[in-house]
Amino acid sequence: MKGNWKAGFAIWLLLCLLTAIAMGVWQVRQLHQHYNDTFYTLQRTLSNLLTQNETFLPLLSGDESLETLRHKFPQVVAIEKIGERPLQGERVEPASDGRYWLYNPYRRTRFLIDLQEPLNQTQPFHYLALTWHQQVVVQRGDKQAGSFWQWRQQLTHPLQPFTLQAEANPQWQQLPLLPMLLMSGVWFALIATVLVLLHGRKEKRQADERAHYYQHSRLNALGEITAGMVHEINQPLTAIQNYVHSAQRLVAKQNYALLPDALTAVLTQTQRIGDLLKRFRDNVSQKEVQLEAVNIVELTSRVASLLEREIRLGQIQLRTQFLTGSERVCADALWLEQIFHNLISNAVQAQQGQPQGMVSVASARDGEQVEIRITDAGPGFSDEALAQAFMPFYTTRKEGIGLGMPLTETLILRMNGQIALSNLPAGGACVTVRLPVAKE
Template identity: 50%
Template structure:
């Protein structure tokens, strides 16, 4: 006779066929789950959760310390690199005025021996102008480093270019390099800091002169025109132009395309142009030679650069 149906949690049976007395072996269970003590399991789970959480916190704190150490290392090296760039930048910017001062003083000494007081006075006056330029450069450089507010005003582009040409007269005549210009009537005045604009033009003209030292007769041409509220300036020269590597790395600190260069001229130039709300782009002119294109606002005010 088969066993009656059951609702047990688990059920097992086996039938044994015997000649004398067949029988069926049954086994089943219906646990009383509500009577099972759950507290030990709950405590075990909570204990493991605490261990896992504590381990996670320890690992997270260790990672945070490592990140903090890495940030401290990075900031320290960044400060050292920045200090190096600032120092090299100061050296780069005042080197040419100092060289000019030395040249004018040597010229004054020669004129003293030749008993030419008028030429002596002129040479000393030019040297004084260069020392004043060094002082102004250091002041502007401090403003640039500390990111102080910059007052932009109307600046005569032609006058700045003429002044820069006079400052580099010795370098121009030694090469020699001829300067030409074509300033549109409505594109002679732009919004800039006068000394910073002179420094930008000084760096660009100095680079153009140095690029043509091996040529018998070099030239640098600057032209400007106005488009809307922007003044566009293009400076071209008769040099070999920019190499692909120079175009790619020109604004990288300490990159120089010539031997003995500091590699900071173009970096500082771009930074000054940006502080004056301008743009700077490099390429090669279709007829050959380097071309530098600048843009500045036609009207100005005060900006925080």
């Protein structure tokens, strides 16, 4: 949101600048139009006066009363009789104070003409002049170098060939500051509204994406839990199937003496399934785990009994070494049995196809923890497996679903332990599990 406001502020500044430029240009154009209209209005006024001078004054004898004449032609301020003058000579002679003499050689009369009044009524220009053959007849203001606007118009009258000139500069202080400020406020309100709407849409989109993500995560978690249940329950079901087949063979051989042991083993596995389902339910509901002292020597023996058929068929030699003080850990018995069952089963399966195999389970005391190492003589972990073994659904076996190791890590972490994977220098895989030592 902060980045959006910065971008919005930049856009607002740009719009304010463009608005100020546009309104300034518009005002300057309006001012120029006003000056232009004023100049050409003055030109028409002067042209009318000059036309009067050339049309009516030649008809006067010069004996008329000046007062009566000024009533009709206020620009005439004096009348004088003159001597003989060339008929083709100049009819204009500049005088002082913005006046000039207009000659009528036929009547031997001259009229003093004053054009200051129309020029005095024109204020916008800082320079205004009426010239005759480059000679200034009337001037208002001073000529400036580099004037912004300039006008020059020839007054086409044969007897009075004057040129009207004017200069002006824009009145920058007259630019419309208040409208500019109002437009800046309008732009700010508009941009703020757009940013708020965009932020609202973004928040809604993010909320929808989060809802979709959470829904997807819940579905993934449900699938992962279901797959984990299938993975873990499959082990006791397989054991039950093996015990039932053994019982069938005993019945076929009429060797009923061993049937109770087989049935007891089946009952044990069904109870294990029930315990697994209860543990899954507790895991999902995140109930606090109840840790207790677990003897890993007895637990390893029990797991070896469950995997007896796989170990025998794979020709695997199971070795154990539990140093003094490392036989008991603080853990959940069922969870730790699941972990041992999974790790030893993986080690057995990793050596399929080898003439002989070996699985070693060893433990040693390390301060307040017990370090348990499960190793095998198989090919070891690949670099990819070392990096991704604990990722859900990662597996190197075609029949695997990739949930055994992630579930193992989860259970160990909930029991305040750690797990690490490595390869032995001489070959083979090594899984190191560290759990708190059980208090006496």
